Structure formats: C-alpha cells, structure tokens
Amino acid sequence: MIKKLILVFIFVLALGMALVFYAKEQVKGYLLQPMQLSSEQLVTVEHGKTLRSALWSMEKQGWIEGNRFSRLLPHLYPEVVHIRAGTYQVKPGETLQQVLTTMVSGEEHQFSLTFIEGSQFKEWRTQFAQAPQLKQQTATMTEAEIAKAIGAGHDKLEGLLLAETYHYTAGMSDLDILKRAHKALTRELDKAWQTKQTHLPLKTPYQALILASIIEKETAIESERTRIASVFVNRLNKGMRLQTDPTVIYGLGDSYDGDIRKKDLSTPTPYNTYVINGLPPTPIAMPGVESIQAALNPEQSRYLYFVASGDGGHVFSRSLAEHNRAVQNYLRKLRASKKH
Structure with a gap:
C-alpha cells in the first residue's frame, strides 16, 4: 500500500513538474515570438494601462499571437510586468520580450525636428504644426508672447534660436523645444562673444x-x-x-x-x-x-x-x-x- 502511494506521489510530482515545464516553455515561446510587422510602428502605453491590456492590444492588431499560458507571464517573468507609460517604437523582427523590456525601461521613441541654418521663425512654426506627437502649445500665441514665454528679451524671435536637430518624446510641446533652442543659441553666442576681436x-x-x-x-x-x-x-x-x-x-x-x-x-x-x-x-x-x-x-x-x-x-x-x-x-x- 505504501509503495503504491509512493508511486502515485512520484507520478503526480512528475506530472506536475512536466506541466510546469510545459507551461514555462509555452510562456517562453510566447515571449520569444517575433513581432509580425511589415514596417516600424509606434505603440502608446497610456497611464494606468496594465501589461495584460497592452498584450491584448498587440494581439488585437495582429502583431503577436495569443497564448492561453500568457496569464502566467507575471509569475514566471516578473521583470517584464511593470511597463511604463509612453510611446515606443516597435520594429519588425523584434521579439515580444524585447518590446516589453523597452517598455519597462521607459526608453521612449525619440522623434526629431531639424531646423536648417538660415531658416526663419515662420518656417519653424510650419514645422511645428506638422511634427508628429508634438503638443501644439504655441499655435494660438503671437511671436511676442512666445518670446516672452521663453525669456528671449525681444519681441521677435528671428536669430534667437539655434538651428539644429532637436529630439523629443510624444507629449512634449513646441514651447519645450523653443526654450531649448533659445538656451542653446544664448550659450553659443556668449561663448563667441568672449573671444571676439577688439x-x-x-x-x-x-x-x-x-x-x-x-x-x-x-x-x-x-x-x-x-x-x-x-x-x-x-x-x-x-x-x-x-x-x-x-x-x-x-x-x-x-x-x-x-x-x-x-x-x-x-x-x-x-x-x-x-x-x-x-x-x-x-x-x-x-x-x-x-x-x-x-x-x-x-x-x-x-x-x-x-x-x-x-x-x-x-x-x-x-x-x-x-x-x-x-x-x-x-x-x-x-x-x-x-x-x-
């Protein structure tokens, strides 16, 4: 009788271990599946959005295949649970695990705006209006109001912004970029003024x-x-x-x-x-x-x-x-x- 119980116990234990191993492999396979994309895509994780809802959203768009064992993900891979709000770039061939790791790190996609030397402020405003995921905070402001908001000291902004490439994340505003551009110009102007000819x-x-x-x-x-x-x-x-x-x-x-x-x-x-x-x-x-x-x-x-x-x-x-x-x-x- 005791031998039978031991055998049953061993069988149940072996079966349990086999099921755990199988579940782990299923979850691992789920994480390692490549994103089914033909081109780079942006995905936004809203504040308060859970891992489960983010996964469901990607499954709904056909980027990944669902798996009934995915509910075990928080238990088996706790390091990918706490995703952060933000806008992330997802590339074809990336695995789901890589995408989730990026979301956990909070490394949001960097958009860029390039302003050329010799451009004028009216051209900057046009570029701002066309920039993706950029908050249009200055759209209804006059040039003088914008100049005051960034501390330019002049009513006209011509010449007071450094033309270069500026990076931003989704949700940042055009005013944020203008403040950086004015600060950068002031820094370069001050540096050059210190070494000017007499x-x-x-x-x-x-x-x-x-x-x-x-x-x-x-x-x-x-x-x-x-x-x-x-x-x-x-x-x-x-x-x-x-x-x-x-x-x-x-x-x-x-x-x-x-x-x-x-x-x-x-x-x-x-x-x-x-x-x-x-x-x-x-x-x-x-x-x-x-x-x-x-x-x-x-x-x-x-x-x-x-x-x-x-x-x-x-x-x-x-x-x-x-x-x-x-x-x-x-x-x-x-x-x-x-x-x-």
Missing part, C-alpha cells in the same frame, strides 16, 4: 546676431564666411551702407515674389540696407554657429564689395571700379548660361 563696430551680442544672420543668408560656403564678414565690418567702420539683398528681401516680407526689382532697392523699410545706415533692427534669419563666429572674428582684409562669381562662390573687391568689373563678368556668365 575694435569691432558691434556694441552688443544682439548686434553680432544681426550681422551673423546676414552672413548666413549671403553664403553657404563655410570658407567664405569670415571674408564676407570682413566686408560688412569694413563698410560699417567706414560708415558705408551694407547694401545687402537678403535684408531687402526680408523687409519685403510676403510681397517678395522671388525677384528683387530696382524699385525694391529704393523702397524704404526698416530692413532695406540700401536705404538705412548701419545694421537692420533685428536678425533676418537663424544664423549657425560658424556665422556667429565669423561675425565676431572676421578675416582681416580691405575688401568693401563682393558679387557672385557665377561658379558658386563670390568675387571680392577693394574698390568700386574692381567691383563693377566683377559685376560685368558675372552678368556675362549669366547671359551665356541662359543661351545654353
């Missing part, structure tokens, strides 16, 4: 930004920036007007149709440097770090003029006569290119 015709860091924005719009060639800066600095030191087309274009605003006409050069606006003396009242674009550094450390030269070379760069001149010859040469190249 005897520059720039009394404040803001004036340096204005000049840097003009340099940014005049050339995309890095090697030319300090030379173009020298032209503007030389003209300012001599009391000559800057006479730079990008400022005219900025002053025309929405009326600019792609061409600058002779009358535009003589039409007074606060930004028309063919009419006004000195710098315009604000920057005309978002300058990059290189243009800021060029404005504060220009090349030592006697150049007072420059014009497009027709080959992508510029020709620099010390006198008006030299400049006029360079202009005529450029016009000849332009006419020749139109014939072909």
